[in-house]
Amino acid sequence: MSKALNILNEIFGYPAFRGQQAEIVSHLTNGGDCLVLMPTGGGKSLCYQIPALLREGVAIIVSPLIALMQNQATALNEIGVRAAVLNSSLSTEEAGLVEQQLLAGDHDLLYVAPERLLTGRFLHLITRIPIALFAIDEAHCVSQWGHDFRPEYSQLSILHERFPTVPRIALTATADTDTRQEIIERLGLDKARVFISSFDRPNIRYHIIDKANSRSQLLAFILAEHRNDSGIVYCLSRKKVEETAAWLVSHGMRALAYHAGMSTQVRSMNQERFLREEGIIMVATIAFGMGIDKPDVRFVAHLDLPRSIESYYQETGRAGRDGQPANAWMVYGLSDVIQQRRMIEESEAHIKFKQVAARKLEAMLSLCETTTCRRAHIMNYFGETTEMAACGNCDVCLNPPQVWDATLEVQKALSCVYRTSQNFGAGHLIDILRGNLTERVKKWHHDKISTFGIGKDLSEKTWRAIFRQMIALGFLTTANDNYGALQLADACRPVLKGKQTVVLRQLTKSAHSSEKEKAHDMLPSSAAERYLWERLRTWRARTAQEHGVPAYVIFHDATLRELVRLCPQTEDELRQITGIGTRKLDKYGNHLIEILRGS
Missing domain, CATH: 1.10.10.10 (Winged helix-like DNA-binding domain superfamily/Winged helix DNA-binding domain)
Structure with missing residues (x-):
């Protein structure tokens, strides 16, 4: 573990492991299989990235979305880790080059879609190289009763059959007891060790209010709490996505639309803008989001009722991945309940699926109507017992309903x-x-x-x-x-x-909590700190543009805030800042010291 800690410090720039990370890294590095349930932003990626660097061979990471693969590989390359992707976005020549590099031992991690992995060509290719481990990300996609079912995931047991000595790690942020059992059965993880972190996301404040005029309520919320912040707004229909995005733009917001009915080119362009630019609001259907590794999303809003607590938890978890305060805000009304019930009843799905969907919807409605702490309600749903009576960071606790x-x-x-x-x-x-x-x-x-x-x-x-x-x-x-x-x-x-x-x-007020959101506490307090904050953000944006990467790949907001707060003046002091590893210190240390010294 001393080697693992050294990698964590020197390459990733973190001083210590969090929660169960160290135990998971040790277990996987020593060849054990595991299932990891950890909230979004809890550091799941490190659980396989560090063992990938400690074990001989290349780690094969199965991921369902191209955007997630590319973002993670780009971020790893930025800190000097040899990572590549192999998916449909590559030309034949580009894919051939990656395969040659793979055979030559030029990669530590390879991100691949399940469809590509299951081809005979790819399975034959990886028989010719040493494999460090298999990581199956977003493992809840294996569940046919889950909210993101992908048929290809159910075939991934082939990894254990073909490569029985290679350790596997399945990871997800969202799985109730039944889904966990299904993951274990379908992936052949019967002997795997299960690591379950807390489902609590203490930095996210949950609000669910009665729907009146949803767009006006949304605009009031954004103007009051998140002016100039990045956020995601979820709508049920494509039409509502487009109309809401246009309406926000007409009211001075930087909003974009995203849904499966748009052309691939427009979707990709809007997603790229959302990832790379600051202060963009993405209005989307649930086609957008899984695998979006943008840490500074300050709010997720729902204008329509999600179909399950799993969906709600997954979608709201895209806010505050950097651990800083964020909001999960939703308007909810009678029409939502009727619409979701009707969708289940009119579905042509098997009766058992309808029964499961109805049960999950009932749990979601219970969360909306609860008169007790929403955070405790969510944790209990996922089977986590808690003594928490009031979290102090949800609308029910801050303003108990009558x-x-x-x-x-x-x-x-x-x-x-x-x-x-x-x-x-x-x-x-x-x-x-x-x-x-x-x-x-x-x-x-x-x-x-x-x-x-x-x-x-x-x-x-x-x-x-x-x-x-x-x-x-x-x-x-x-x-x-x-x-x-x-x-x-x-x-x-x-x-x-x-x-x-x-x-x-009783009817809840559509007004916001009388207390200021914790998000406001994130802003530097003094004029000098605000000036330094803006200088750092400007430098980060310019550097990100030069490197062709999103700003957060250079440094997270949390790192910039620590720089403002501590104002280090030497390289040794910079080493103590979270998120600054050896590679980034070498690349950016002098620039940061110049800015921090006021040069």
């Missing part, structure tokens, strides 16, 4: 559903309850039924919140049609019979 006995109102709503033959959606039912004599109400003579006007004392917004929570609690379900009709579920019987009390959350 609850009220809504039993009578829920009974009124359920009765209204029953008396309209379970054929109508929430909007029409609310009109009946509030006594709104609309044309549709008159057409169906619903002004003549007993529930007409019995809920006029509550606002439309309050009734929408009631219906949303009734669906979340399983009292109502959506019909398998195109109209969003609500129907009674078996769970509502005790409520209708007066045998069950129903306590609901």
Whole structure:
């Protein structure tokens, strides 16, 4: 481990291992297999990169996305590690050169897509070289019940069959108990050691608020908390992605769109801008994100409800990968619940898949409606027991929601559903309850039924919140049609019979927490520090442009902040700064000292 620590210090510029990193590195270096569950930004890559440099041969890294491969290889090359990629982005000549270099022993790590790895040509190629290890990144892709299923991943057990003596490490940030077991079974990792880090991401502040006007709410959030910051905004549909990006641009934001329906060229260009430039907001479907290794994303916003806690955790984890304060912000309303339920019911998937999807959606709704700490709720979902009662860094803990006995109102709503033959959606039912004599109400003579006007004392917004929570609690379900009709579920019987009390959350305020976000604490406080901060950022941007790499490949924001705070004046003092290894000290030390001395 002294050699491993030396590599960590000299090459990667970190003073010490974090959490279980040292144990994982030791186990893998000594030839053991392992499954590693570690949050995004927790340092998973180091767990195989360091053993790759300690063991003889080349490490083969299986990765699902071209962007991730290229970014990691570029960052490794910048610190003097010999890394390459082999994927469809290379020409035949370029791929041939990488293969020749591989045979010549010129690489320490090779990143490859699962489709390429499974070809007979590639498997034959690597039989001709010593292999240090196999690393299977984003291992949750192996699960057919997971949120990112990739069929090719299910065939990766071939690695153990063909190369039984080569150690393997499977890594993921997102896997519940069932998914973990499926990874172990499908990859043949029965004898592997399992390392599970905490699922807590203490630097991320979680907010989930009631949806009113989602775009206006989003803009207010960005202007209040993240002006000029990089962020990701997730939308469910391609149309909404394009409209939201255009709307943000019209309000002075630097926003780009990304979805699978765009041309490959435009997608690649927008992704490259997001990675290389600062202050870009990417509005995207879930087609964007997995493997995006940009450490300074300060917020992730959701304008639509994710389909599971796994998806939510994975997507929000793209914020604050550098360990600095970040926000996970979401607006959530009745339409989201109905839409997600309908998508499951209308799916042509196998019944078992629908059951799993419904169960995962129910867990996601429970997170949205919880009156206890969101962070503890997420950790419990992933099987991590915690004594945490209040984290102090989520909206529920900062502004505990009020609850009220809504039993009578829920009974009124359920009765209204029953008396309209379970054929109508929430909007029409609310009109009946509030006594709104609309044309549709008159057409169906619903002004003549007993529930007409019995809920006029509550606002439309309050009734929408009631219906949303009734669906979340399983009292109502959506019909398998195109109209969003609500129907009674078996769970509502005790409520209708007066045998069950129903306590609901009151509407949450759309305003932000009265406390300033921790993200504001990241900015240097004095004028002199702010001036030095801007000089360092300007130098980093110019250097990154000269090298053709994203700015964070030169130095993370966390390193710049430490430089501002400690203001080292000599090379020896620079060595003590996190993120400055020997290679970067040699390349950039003189430039940094010039700036820090005010030259």
